[in-house]
Amino acid sequence: MTITQTQSSDPTSVGIVQPDYFTFAEEEPFCLESGATLGPVTVAYETYGRLNADRSNALLICHALSGSAHAAGYHSAEDRKPGWWDECIGPGKAFDTNRFFVICINVLGSCYGSTGPASINPATGLAYGLSFPVVTIGDMVRAQRKLIDHLGIDQLLCVAGGSMGGMQVLEWAAHHADRVKSVMPLASTAHHSPMLIAFGEVGRQAIYADPNWNNGDYYTAGKKPDAGLAVARMVGHITYLSEASMHQKFGRRLQQLERYGYEFNAEFEIESYLKYNGNSFTRRFDANSYLYITKAMDYFDLAQPSGSLAASFAAAEAIKFLVVSFTSDWLYPSYHSKEVVTALTIAGADVTYLDIQSSWGHDAFLLEVETMTRLLGSFLDRLAREEQVALPLAMSEAESKALATPSANGHVDDPALLARFRSAAEVTV
């Protein structure tokens, strides 16, 4: 399947999309959890589908560490890769854009259009670098909320996301409960564990150790801390896989070699995979953003300040939860999700939980497309039914007809297509 075909003839794609930008805190600065202030703040976002008359069909998708607002569709006709969750967002897919208005917002501190350390500080005319204040998951969500306010949406029908996206989802449920009807935290946690902090710190140390990093001041130097960032990303990639998936994908195979070379080149396939992904990451991501976002994840602990996770969800009683974990995910192991489920059960919330059998490790939340489509699709069907969510206006006759026809609902059985999804996931967690 060529890309041109995918874009022009694929009825399950949202097609060509453009990011939008929203700027706030131009007069009054935005107050952060740390006590610092920031302003003005810009958030980049994309939307797919249409808002209905009473604005009750909005879904917010939260991205992971290295993700962007570009969750679905293509930016141009020449675009090689679709958005990071294109498998699940589009007409007839799990997040069905025929019925729902899907929003994805780049997080505060990132480098894909939202204000972050690489942005220009209007006070100095230079990039913020390390003068950018440390942000938290709570700050990211409050920035998202500003945009949701701006879009005139009182209540989001659902907030969904995996990994760090799942942390934002839980933050919405715990601290903005009146603004959401349902949430889906996927392969996530309510508190970053010491092991996660440890991996985060190894990544940061790799960046600090790169002489090009220069205390975060490298934007005008012409040289970026690429070596450090690449190592940080390589560590990350190891944690997104599982031992089983490494066996399956790479085994002990050599890369373009018949026998061992007895030298220090990347000989094994797993080595060249990590090297390739580490290097390509430096072309698309900012090292300082990596520092800020991993730090934000490390600070995340929803049980604070009371010490009780159930108490944090006290206001979430009316929210419907779909909590999902994956059996081979050792980065955010299933028991992290079970802790959330236990706390929600004690708090009296309506919770559905599934631990999906998968060998793909943490990456599974992007790779188990078929099970996820069935699960997420059914859950959203129920919400739409119970909340009596109306279809968006101005739907053409042809579109209504397409809706009435039972679609494959995002079911994927083409192995070539599946393989593409797998490689797509490698750059989106």
Add this chain to the structure above:
Amino acid sequence: MTPATLQPVASSTPARAAMHNVPLAAPVALRPDLAVVAELIPTEVKVLDLGCGDGELLAHLVNTKHVKGRGIELSEQGVLACVRRGLSVRQGNLNEGLADYPEHSFDYVVLSQTLPFLSDAKKILLEMLRVGQRAVVSIPNWGYWRCRIELLASGRMPQAPDLPQPWYEAPRWQAFTITDFARCCREIDVTICQEVYLSRGRRIEVRKFKNLLATTAVFTLERK
């Protein structure tokens, strides 16, 4: 004598859980013992169904009795089928699932045909009556006269209901009778408030010899 002399078994067995693609508008023909369970549960109460399988009973209760229903189910296919039906279900085993609920979170806690497969039946029964005001339990009865004859005449254990595998391949189960169950309830200070008996899928009105005549019993239980 065949296993069919007893009622089909627990909704959490793989055979039932495999029936996951149930269309939403499927005509509801409840398994006979589940129909009795449904009768015993009043309208608009809170119900927790343990080992709810594909959600057949819960969906029926939600649709016809407007209960607030929750389920606990071990199999992935079962949970997926329940979500398809619009139900809220947690995946997990009964022990960890029940432990999370505060006291009396539910009016009724249901356990249908699963008791013989549990390793700690007493603990589960007490937990059910901690989490719920009442429990509804359906059990297969190995005291049924044909089971007794089978053991006497052939010298073989009557097979566990709906388990095609021989005992040395099947999951662990414990054969017990209505009399055994009643005795267990007395020992753990649990009262049987309502009792309904079935024989090969039909309801029977019996005063005496129920342990001999019933293939399945459905009880409503309360703490003394």
